Amino acid sequence: MTGASRLPLMWLAQRIGMMLLTLLAIITLTFALMHAVPGGPFVSEKMLAPEIEAALNAKFGLDQPIWRQYLNYLGGVLTFDLGPSFKYPGVSVNSMIADGLAVTAQTGLLAMICVVAVGVPAGIVAALNRGRWPDTLAMFLASLGIAVPSYVIATVALYIFALRLGWTPAFGLDDWRGYILPVVALSGFWMSFVARLTRSNLLETMSQDYIMTARAKGLPARTVMLRHGLRNSLIPVVTVLGPVVANLLTGSFVIEQIFALPGIGRHFVQSITNRDYTAIMGITIFYAVFLMLMILIVDLLYLWLDPRISYGDRK
Amino acid sequence: MTRPAIAPDMWLPLDPQTGRPGDPVVGSASLGFWAGVRSRLWRHRPAMAGLGFIILLIVAAVFGPMLSPYSYFQQNLELSNLPPVYRPYTVAEGVQVHVNTSNLSLYEVGDGGGLTGLLRPDGRDMINRQTTWEIAGKTVVLDYGQRPAVLTIDGEVAQAGGRKLNRRNPFGTDQLGRDVLVRQLYGARISLLVAAAAVLANFVIGVVYGGVSGLLGGRVDAVMMRIVEIVATIPLTLYVILMMVVLQSGLLSVVLAIGTVYWVDMARVVRGQILTLKSQDYVAAARTMGASTSRILFKHLLPNAFGPILVTLTMLIPSAIFIESFMSFIGLGVTPPQASWGTLTSEAVETLRAYPHQLFFPAVAISLTMLAFNFLGDGLRDALDPRLSS
Secondary structure (H helix, E strand, O other): OOOOOOOOHHHHHHHHHHHHHHHHHHHHHHHHHHHHOOOOOOOOOOOOOHHHHHHHHHHOOOOOOHHHHHHHHHHHHHOOOOOEOOOOOOOEHHHHHHHHHHHHHHHHHHHHHHHHHHHHHHHHHHHHOOOOHHHHHHHHHHHHHHHOOHHHHHHHHHHHHHHHOOOOOOOOOOOOHHHHHHHHHHHHHHHHHHHHHHHHHHHHHOOOHHHHHHHHOOOOHHHHHHHHHHHHHOHHHHHHHHHHHHHHHHHHHHHHHHOOOOOHHHHHHHHHHOOOHHHHHHHHHHHHHHHHHHHHHHHHHHHHHOOOOOOOOOO | OOOOOOOHHHHOOEOOOOOOEOOOOOOOOOOOHHHHHHHHHHHOHHHHHHHHHHHHHHHHHHHHHHHOOOOOOOOOHHHOOOOOEEOOEEEEOOEEEEEEOOOOEEEEEOOOOOEEEEEOOOEEEOOOOEEEEEEOOEEEEEEOOOOOOEEEEOOEEOOOOOOEEOOOOOOOEOOOOOEHHHHHHHHHHHHHHHHHHHHHHHHHHHHHHHHHHHHHOHHHHHHHHHHHHHHHHOOHHHHHHHHHHHHOOHHHHHHHHHHHHOOHHHHHHHHHHHHHHOOOHHHHHHHHOOOOHHHHHHHHHHHHOHHHHHHHHHHHHHHHHHHHHHHHHOOOOOOOOOOOHHHHHHHHHHOOOOOOHHHHHHHHHHHHHHHHHHHHHHHHHHHHOOOOOO
16 A cells, blocks of 8 residues: 555445445435335324324325435435424434433443453453463353343343342433443443453464564563553454444444433434334434444554555455 | 384284274375364363253254143233242142232142142231131131241141142243243243244345445445445444334334344355455456356355355354344333243243343343354354464
8 A cells, every 4th residue: 555644535435425325325215114014104093083194194294205205305305404204293313312422322332332341351361361261251151142132131230130149220321320231231242242352362363473482582471461462452343343333323222222211322212113103214314324423433443453454456 | 323123014004993093094085164163162061061051952943842732822810920930838738828928928739740720818907918828728817917927727837848840830930920930931932933934034134245345346336335324323223213103013023123234244244255365366367268257156165255254153153142132122122921931030030029030031031142143253252263262
C-alpha cells in the first residue's frame, strides 16, 4: 500500500454507499411487509364507522396511492422523522425510541464492557494454565455460557438471586444491583464466546515463529504470551464485536421483558403485539442504521489495530 | 574386535500387538479421509455424547407423543401444577394424599404412586383458615393460618413420608393440568422442525448460492456477495418479527424466515472454500475434459468442501433452535396450545414463585440440546482438521 493516508477514502465511500443501499432495501422491505398485512392497520379495531376510518386513513396518509406513501415515508426517514405511532395518539416513534434508548444503551454498554473485560482475561488465564484446573473450569463455564440461552440464564438467575436469596431486585434499574442480572444474562453468551476465542487464538499465536524467537532470547513464558502473543491474538476478537452489538440488541428484547426494563426492546416487542405498524417499521429501521454504524466502527477499529490490513487497494 | 552378531531374524518387523518379532505385518491399511474423521470423531467423547443425545431426542420427539396417553393440549384443571416428585402423607393404611401448599389442595395418591385426583373438601372455615376433608373415616384438616400450612389427621400433626415419583405425570403438570412430559416432547418436535428447516435452507440455498458465487467469480460474485451483505446486516430475529406481523403465525414465520435468509453464513463459508479449491489442478483437469460448470461444482468442488459445510451446519442448527425458543419465549413464536421450549419456559416464569420446578425441564431441555450440538460441532471440527485440536 503506497497511499500516505491509512484511511482509505475510496473504501469508506464505498462502504457508506453500500450502507445506504442496504438501508433502502430494508426500508422497502419493512414498508412492503407492513402494507402486506391483510386489511390494514385499523381493521382489527372495534367496528369503526366508515367516516371515522376514512378520517383516520386521511390523517395518517393511508388514503394516498401506495407509491406516494412510500415516498413520504422515505422522505421522513431521511429527515429523521419516523412518523406517529398508530396505537398511542400523540406519541411519535422518534420519542418512543428516545425514551427507551437510555436504558437499552446503558445495559448494552455494560454488557459490552463485561464481554471484553471478563471474556478476554478469562481466555488468557485459560491459555496460560492450559490443561490445568483454571483452564478446565473456564472452558466448562464457557461451554455452559454458549449452550444455555440468555432467557434461561435470566430466569434461573432471577429465581435464585432475586426471589430466593433476595440479593438483587427482581425488576427495574433503581439502584446498581438492578443492573447485575440483566447485564450478566445479556452478556453471558458472548463473554463465553470471547473467552474461548481468546484462548484458542492465543494458543495458536504461541506456535508462531516470532514467539519462538522471543522465547529463544530468554524472555519468560508469561511475558512472551502477554506482550508478544496477546496483541495479535486479540484481532479476531475485535471482529466478533460487530455481531456482539447485533446480538445484544436482539437479546435486549427478552432481557428487558424478564426484568421489566423500559428499553427499546420492550417497546419493540410491545408494538408488535399491539400491531403498531409505524412503530415496528421505525424501530426496525433504527436498529438497522445503528447496526450498520457499529459494524463500520468495528471495521475501522480493525484497520487501526492491525497495520497489515488494508481496505484500500483490494483487487 | 568382535562385531555384535545380528541374526537375520532381528530385522523382521515387530508384531504390533505383542511387541515381539512375529508375523511380518508391515503396517495397517491406510485410512481414507472420512474413515480417519470417523475414527477421530468416535474417540471424541463429548461429541459422541452430543450425537447420542441428539439421536435420543429425535427418537423421543418422534415416538414419544405417540406412546403417551395424553395429548399436548388436553387440559385437566383439577390436576394442575402437580410436581414430578412429592412427599405423601399417609392418612390410613394404603390411603395416601399429597398436599399442595401453594393452592391448598389435597390430591389422592393412586395405586401406582401417581397423583390421580383432586380431593373435594368437606368443609371450609375461612375465618380460622382451615379446610377439612373426611378421608377413610378420618378427619384431615389443613391449617393455613400459619406458613407453611400444616396438615393434621384426627387432631395429630401429620408428617410427610419420603419422596415419591409421580407415576401419572413423570414431569408433573402445568397450570392448566396438561402433562409436562408430552408437552416437552412436543416442544422437541418443534425445535427439530426448525432445525430441519435450517438444514434444508442451508443445503439447498446456502451451499448452492455460495458455490455458484465462488466458482463464477467476478461481477456475478460481487453482486451476489453484496446481496448477502445486505441480508446479513439484519439479525434473523428481526426478519422473524417482520414476518410474524404479516403472517400472524409465529412458527410459520420462524420457518419461513429461516428458509429465506438463514443461509447467508453458509453461503459465505462455501464461497470461501470454493475460492481456495477452484484453483486446484483437478478442477483444471475436469475443465479440460469438458466438464460443465455445474458438474465441476457438484461433483468436484462441493464434495471437497463438505467438511467445513458440516461444521458450519452443526453451528447453525443450535442458533436456529435458539431463535425459535427465543421468539416463543417473548410471545412471538408458537401460539397456544402448541408447546415449544420457549413457551414452556415463559409459562414457568409466570408461576416461578409457587412452582419453581416447572422451570427445570424446559430450561434443561433447551440447554442440553444446545450443548449437544455444540459438542458435536467442536468434535467434528477437531476430527476434520486434526491440527486444530488442542
